[in-house]
Amino acid sequence: MYRRPLISVAPMMDWTDRHERYLLRLIATKILLYTEMIHVGAVLHGERDRHLAYSPEEHPLAIQLGGADPSQLAQCAAIVEEWGFFEINLNVGCPSDRVQHGQFGACLMAQPARVAECVARMQDTVNIPISVKCRTGLDNDEGIDRLFTLVTHLHQVGCDKLIVHARHAWLNGLSPKQNRQIPPLNYQLVYEIKRLFPMMHVTLNGGIQNHKQIQQVLPKVDGVMVGRAAYQQPFLLQEVDNLYYGRGVSSKSRVEVLDSYLDYVLVQQQQFGVPLSAMVRHLFHFFHGVPGAKAWRRYLSDNLPRGNASVATLREAAKSICIEDGRCPTNSHQEGHSCQLNHSLPSSP
Ligand SMILES: Cc1cc2nc3c(=O)[nH]c(=O)nc-3n(C[C@H](O)[C@H](O)[C@H](O)COP(=O)(O)O)c2cc1C
Structure with missing residues (x-):
């Protein structure tokens, strides 16, 4: 069912919404994407369009679903299968107080x-695969039991x-953010699970920052899931198609990705009334590692909250970021144009 290796981007609440996923898909065509966690109550009783549309x-x-009631989850599964999702994942890893209060997650x-x-x-209700995303253990657990x-x-x-986030979840005293930083990573436990259950498709998650790490991990598991690094350095994913899914997939340049995303x-914005800031907030890290990235972030911080930005001004602002072979990230520059590093971005209207 699953191609091996399977590279995926982690479910991240407030980060991997449909706009971010659209952006990531422009960068990597084969990677498996996950929604943010959606609670069963939202699927059963909420505005489905808002939660499920993509x-x-x-x-x-x-x-990814959050819940712990088998019959509610089965009802949700039937609904989300109709919406065309490729897989349903059950969250068994979120340690937040709110989630603990609801008695689901970690x-x-x-x-x-x-x-x-x-x-x-x-599984009895739908034909699509059901997976589980969990932690390596809870609190002071020792070993793999x-x-x-x-x-x-x-x-x-x-x-x-x-999918195993290779850290224990500490249910008391840590915020969700600290629970992604403080409990130590332990990849050995994930490798051991794969060894003990060779028939299981095991994806390792947690702390992956670059392709060198992915390549070290992949021989021991079936897949790697990247979370924060995919959001904070999205062009890390640019090599994924070629490195893991065979040659011949031509990846888009940063220029082309930005152009398509702004389209x-x-x-x-025009057809569905989506606020610009809800989509452009995902571009803060777009130029990560590229000269001019700081000026771009400053431009967004200065102009988005004040409502001063538009797609046209963003295209203008992006022209000022000098990237890849000295080319500008829009197609509108004339042949032969060469940007000056760090030259100033357009001021607010
Ligand atoms: C902002 C944010 C929101 C997250 N929301 C979820 C979530 O909804 N469901 C989930 O299973 N994990 C969630 N996580 C955890 C990630 O899926 C992932 O397990 C974790 O960040 C470790 O991977 P990384 O080190 O590659 O970031 C979230 C992480 C972040 C940073």
Whole structure:
């Protein structure tokens, strides 16, 4: 079912919304994308369009659900399958207080039979794959026992895809952000799970920053999921098609990606009334590592909140960022134009 290796971008609340996913898809055509976590209540009782709508270009796209009630999850699974998602992932890794209060997310690591029941009910209801994203353990757990027990339960119900954020979740005293930084990474536990369950498709997540790391990890697991680095350095993904999915896939240049994204932004704004800032906020890191990145971020910070930016001024501003072979990131420059590094960006109207 899954191609190996499988490179994916992690579900990230408030970050991997549909606009960010559209942007990432322009950069990497094969990577598997995930939605932010969507609570079962939002799917069953909320505005479905707001929570579930996406552009067909985002595919392959998986949805992550948060919940712990097998019958609610089964109902949700039926709904989201109709919306055309490629995979359903159950969140068994979020340690936030709000999520713990709702008794789902990471605290489900202590209820393996319940997780397996949730997965089994969804599997019985739909034909798309059901995966689980979990942590390596909870709090002061030592060794692999808790993860092993969870995976044993999952394996028994025929679940064959697991994503492991290679850190324990500490359920008390840490914010979600600290829970992504302070508990130490332990890739060995993930490798050990793959060794013990060779038939399971195991994806490692946590702390991946570059292709060297991906290449070190991949021989030992089936996939790698990249989170913060994909958001903060999106062009890290530019090499993914060629490196992991075979040659011949021509990746877009930064120039072309920005142009296409701004075309998308214009359509979303004009046809659907999406606020510019909701889409352009994802461009803060667009020029990461490129001369002029700081000036670009400053331009966005100065102009987006005041409503001074438009697609046209953004195209103008981007012309001032000198990138890739001295070319400007829009197609509107005349042949032979060469940007000056760090020259000033257009001032607000
Ligand atoms: C802003 C933010 C929001 C996140 N939201 C979710 C979420 O909704 N569901 C989830 O399973 N993990 C969530 N995570 C955790 C990531 O999916 C990932 O497991 C974690 O960041 C570790 O991967 P990384 O080191 O590559 O970033 C979030 C992470 C960040 C930074």
